[in-house]
Amino acid sequence: MKSINILTGLALLCLAGTASAQNQVDALRYSQLGLGGTARVQGIGGAQAALGADAGNLAGNPAGLGMFRRSEFTFSPGVHFNNTTSQLEGNESVDQRNNLNVSSLGVVFSNRKSDGTEGNWRGGAFGIGFTRQNDFQNKFNYQRGTEGFTIAESIADDASAYGLSTSGNLESLEDIAYETYLIDYFQDEDRYYETPRSGIVRQSEDVISRGGQNQLDFSYGASYRDRFYLGAGIGIGTIRYNQERIFRESETDPSTAFESLTLRDEFTTTGTGINAKIGFIYRPSDFVRIGANIQTPTYYAMHDSYYTALQTTIASSEGNTHSAETDPGEYDYSLTTPLRATAGVAILAGKYGFLTGDVEYVDYSKARLADNESSSEFSGVNNTISTEYKSAVNVKVGAEGRLDILRVRAGVALFGDPYQNTNYDRQRTYITGGVGIKQQNYFVDLTLVNSKYNSVYSPYTIADQSQPVVTTKNRDNNVMLTLGVNF
Numbered sequence: 001m002k003s004i005n006i007l008t009g010l011a012l013l014c015l016a017g018t019a020s021a022q023n024q025v026d027a028l029r030y031s032q033l034g035l036g037g038t039a040r041v042q043g044i045g046g047a048q049a050a051l052g053a054d055a056g057n058l059a060g061n062p063a064g065l066g067m068f069r070r071s072e073f074t075f076s077p078g079v080h081f082n083n084t085t086s087q088l089e090g091n092e093s094v095d096q097r098n099n100l101n102v103s104s105l106g107v108v109f110s111n112r113k114s115d116g117t118e119g120n121w122r123g124g125a126f127g128i129g130f131t132r133q134n135d136f137q138n139k140f141n142y143q144r145g146t147e148g149f150t151i152a153e154s155i156a157d158d159a160s161a162y163g164l165s166t167s168g169n170l171e172s173l174e175d176i177a178y179e180t181y182l183i184d185y186f187q188d189e190d191r192y193y194e195t196p197r198s199g200i201v202r203q204s205e206d207v208i209s210r211g212g213q214n215q216l217d218f219s220y221g222a223s224y225r226d227r228f229y230l231g232a233g234i235g236i237g238t239i240r241y242n243q244e245r246i247f248r249e250s251e252t253d254p255s256t257a258f259e260s261l262t263l264r265d266e267f268t269t270t271g272t273g274i275n276a277k278i279g280f281i282y283r284p285s286d287f288v289r290i291g292a293n294i295q296t297p298t299y300y301a302m303h304d305s306y307y308t309a310l311q312t313t314i315a316s317s318e319g320n321t322h323s324a325e326t327d328p329g330e331y332d333y334s335l336t337t338p339l340r341a342t343a344g345v346a347i348l349a350g351k352y353g354f355l356t357g358d359v360e361y362v363d364y365s366k367a368r369l370a371d372n373e374s375s376s377e378f379s380g381v382n383n384t385i386s387t388e389y390k391s392a393v394n395v396k397v398g399a400e401g402r403l404d405i406l407r408v409r410a411g412v413a414l415f416g417d418p419y420q421n422t423n424y425d426r427q428r429t430y431i432t433g434g435v436g437i438k439q440q441n442y443f444v445d446l447t448l449v450n451s452k453y454n455s456v457y458s459p460y461t462i463a464d465q466s467q468p469v470v471t472t473k474n475r476d477n478n479v480m481l482t483l484g485v486n487f
Contacts, residue, residue, distance in 0.1 A: 022304065022333055022378070024385045026269070027367040028418060029134075030213060030239055030300070031337040035413060035430055036060075036131045038076055038104055039445035039482035043434030044398025045411025047358040049344030050291030052229065052281050055106035055484075058129030058217040061279035061293035061342070062231030065221025068110040068125040070486045078103040078132075078480035084140040086472040097139035101212065103480045105130040124222035134213035135478070136241050140457075142470045143204035150201050150249055151263070152194035154460035156183045159192040161463075170326050173263075173308050180312040180322035182261060195314055197251050197258040203468075205247040205459055211240040219277075229281040237298050239271035247459055259313040259320070266307060271335065273300035289346040297366070300335040333378075338366040344396075353401040363391035364418040392416030398432070407436035407445070424471065428453040436482075445482040450475075 035046040037056030048054060049061045055074045057064030082097045106129030113123045159174035170176050174192075177183045183192045219233030243266065250260035279293025309325035316322070344358035365386050371377030398411030415428035434447030453474050461467040 022302075022331070022369055023381050024367075024388055027335060027337075027369055027381075027385055028364060028389065029241070030271070030335060031362070031364055031367045032415070032418065032428075033133045033213070034135065034428075034451070035432070035449060036104065036133050036215075038074055038106075038484075039434055039447035039480045040400075040407075040409065040436060042103075042449050042478075042480065043409035043411060043432050043436075043445065043447040044356060044400060045396045045413045045430060045432050047344060047356045047396035047398045047411065047413075049279070049293060049342045049358045050281055050289040050346040051344075051354070051356050052289065052291070055104065055108055055127065055129055056131075057221065057231070058106050058108075058127045058219050058233070059104075059131035059133075059215055059235070061281065061291050061344075062217075062219035062233040062277060063221050063229040063279040063281045063291060063293065065108060065125040065127055065219060065231055066123075066223040066229035066281070067221070068108055069112050071110045071125075072106075072108045072484060072486050074104065074106050074482055074484040076102065076104040076480050076482040078478055080135050080137055081477040081479075082138050083475045084138065084472050085475075086140045086142045086470050088142045088144050088468055088470045089146075091143055093141045093143060095139045095141050095206075097137050097208070099135075099137045101132055101135060102130070103132050103478070104482070120225050122223040122226050124220060126220045127217070129217045129219070131215050131217065132212055133215055133237075135476075136209050136211040136213070138209045138474070139207070140470075140472050141204065141206045143202070144468060145200045145202050146468075147200060149462050149466055150194070150197070150203065151247065151460045152177070152182050152197075152249070152258075152261070154462045156192045156194045157463040159183055159185075170324055171329075172326065173265075173310070176308065176310045176324040176326055179324040180261075180310050181257075181314045181316050182310070182312050195256075195258045197253070197256050199251055199253045201249055201251045203247070203249050205245060207457070208244045210242045213241075214238050227283050229283075230278075231280070231293075232278045233276070235275045235277065235295070235298070237271075237273035237275065237300065239269060239273075239300065239302070241269040243267060245459075257315040259315075261310065261312045264309045268305050269302060271300040271302040273298040273335075273337075275299070287348050287350075289348070290344075291346075292341075292343040294342075295340040297339050298337045300337070302333050302335050304331045304333075305329065306331075332372055334370045334372065336368045336370070338363050351402060353399065355399045356397070358394075358396040360394040360396070361391065362394065362418075364389040365391065388420055389418050390420045392418050405437050405439060407438055409434045409436070409447070424456050425454055441486050443482075443484045443486075445484075447480050447482075449478045449480070451478075452476075 041056035052064030052067035108127035221231035275298040281291040346356040369378040413430035436445035
């Protein structure tokens with residue numbers, strides 16, 4: 001796997017040569033989770049560690065299952081709206097991408113003793129739940145005009161540093177750039193150079209990502225004297241991430257052979273992982289609940305597939321239009337995401353509602369990539385993870401007001417910046433709100449989650465570490481509906 005130079009402190013996605021560039025960016029992508037759970041939980045900012053009696057406890061604090069008095073089934077479809085505004089050197093571009101999804105699905109089987117039955121253990125509940133933890137649907141674009149460095153210079157630098165494939169196959173971006181006359185070898189200087197171009201070179205790129213990160217949980221919670229609740233669970237995580245990038249360069253100076261290039265790069269990552277969690281909730285009074293839970297690191301078995309295709313319009317002895325693509329590639333490796341620890345408090349106002357808050361701790365510097373055959377393959381990447389990322393605290397606060405069968409909810413969540421040193425603010429902010437109707441045997445909840453965060457991207461880097469840096473403001477809205485039935 002070829003190493004890729006990136007600026008320290010930036011979450012950069014770089015065009016790869018021989019692989020899909022498994023690096024610290026991938027480790028962070030799958031370690032940062034969004035809000036999850038039912039519409040009720042998301043409507044109060046995701047704060048559920050001390051609340052209990054919600055199917056959202058399946059993926060959060062399993063001790064909350066011990067508060068169930070009846071069995072329950074929930075289904076939560078959602079609609080995700082992604083809007084992006086990207087800037088590069090004063091040029092601004094907007095884009096969007098929308099999709100339908102299933103935010104959560106769960107069933108809880110309660111086995112509660114009647115109030116007249118003796119015993120300290122008052123019963124428990126077992127549940128199976130599906131939770132969408134990340135939505136990777138995103139699209140952004142940018143454009144620039146430059147008289148400076150271009151992607152062809154970056155490819156020539158990499159070819160000079162690493163050489164071309166010696167197998168006779170087209171295995172890297174440098175191989176297909178040489179095949180399509182974008183770069184050429186100068187024997188006297190023992191290095192590769194890009195095809196000459198002059199004047200303003202126009203560059204643009206569309207970056208589209210798809211997929212999601214989900215978890216299937218099997219959890220149990222029990223009640224001790226209806227004051228102390230214990231829970232544990234096993235989570236099976238799945239990842240599917242696809243990213244497609246279409247990069248274009250062009251110039252119109254008739255004195256040069258170069259006219260344009262179109263570079264298409266695509267990779268797909270899939271993964272399956274496992275983790276465990278334990279938690280408790282304590283009720284010192286009828287008006288206060290205190291809860292905490294810990295989720296172990298998640299171990300993922302990962303698989304990447306990727307390819308790169310290049311088409312150029314360059315005058316040569318063999319015509320003007322040339323195209324080539326790398327052989328399809330695959331790579332298996334593993335990823336371990338960090339431990340997550342959460343503590344929360346809920347203040348209840350009887351039949352009028354409640355106020356609740358959580359604090360979650362995640363140390364992103366503990367994420368690790370590993371090769372299945374070589375123990376040293378990712379040593380450099382893991383060192384970068386340790387030095388570039390840090391621990392972060394995520395704060396979630398929410399409230400619910402009740403009026404007869406009506407429920408009104410609001411919440412806010414602030415997810416800390418995972419970077420050690422950076423000129424860019426990578427904190428994530430969630431503003432949530434929702435309404436619900438609670439009846440004897442069923443309930444309906446509707447929630448809107450608005451999230452904001454900034455991302456940074458660079459398509460390539462030249463030898464002196466110069467690179468174009470695209471900053472993007474991401475604004476997401478997720479509308480979800482939970483339909484619940486008690487039985």
